[in-house]
Amino acid sequence: MAAVVRLQSLQGLRKASTSVISRRAINSSSKKCESKIPEITFAPPPKTNWVSYGFDYKDKTIDRNVTKNTLFMTITVMMVFGGFLLSYLPDPQLRDWTQREAYLEIRRREELGLPHIDCNLVNPANIVLPTDEELGDTEIII
Known part of the structure; x- marks a missing residue:
């Protein structure tokens, strides 16, 4: 019960403090208090040093615009459209052919009843092998 009483007293303090803070003075008198503020003219901002990208050494805006246009054309046109063209060019190494x-040769061999690859692709009579005496002690690795 004591805690409830304490909470109510705290809420009363909060209301009192906010009402004091929210009050403000209202000035209804003529504008005697206002003073004229002189108009201040500021000096133009100093020109900063800039490093040219190499397109124009005299005008900063032209230099920046040409740089941005060059980068856009290089990246977009050459990389994107160039890659698009390369991907749709005909097959230069004739892999598809x-x-x-x-496939046509496999079909032809299957229709004739031949194996896909002939084991005697090269005629064995045309191969000249060395004799055992010519080989001697040479190790043969198969």
Whole structure:
């Protein structure tokens, strides 16, 4: 019960403090208190040193604009559109053609009943192998 009484007293203090803070003085007199403020003219801002990007050494805005346009054209046009063109160019190494020819050759060999790759691709009679005496003690690794 004592805690409830303390809370109520704290709320009363808060209300009293906010009412004091929220009061403000109202000035209804003529404008005697106002003084004229002289108009101050400020000096123009000093020109800062700038480093040119190499497109124009006299005008900063032209230099910046040409730099931005150059970067835009380089990145967008060359990289994006260049990559697009390269991806849709015809096959320069003829990979598609060789694969198509391989499928046609496999179909032809299957229709004739031949294996896909002949084990005697090179005629064994045309191969000249060394004799055992010519080999001697040479180690043969297979």
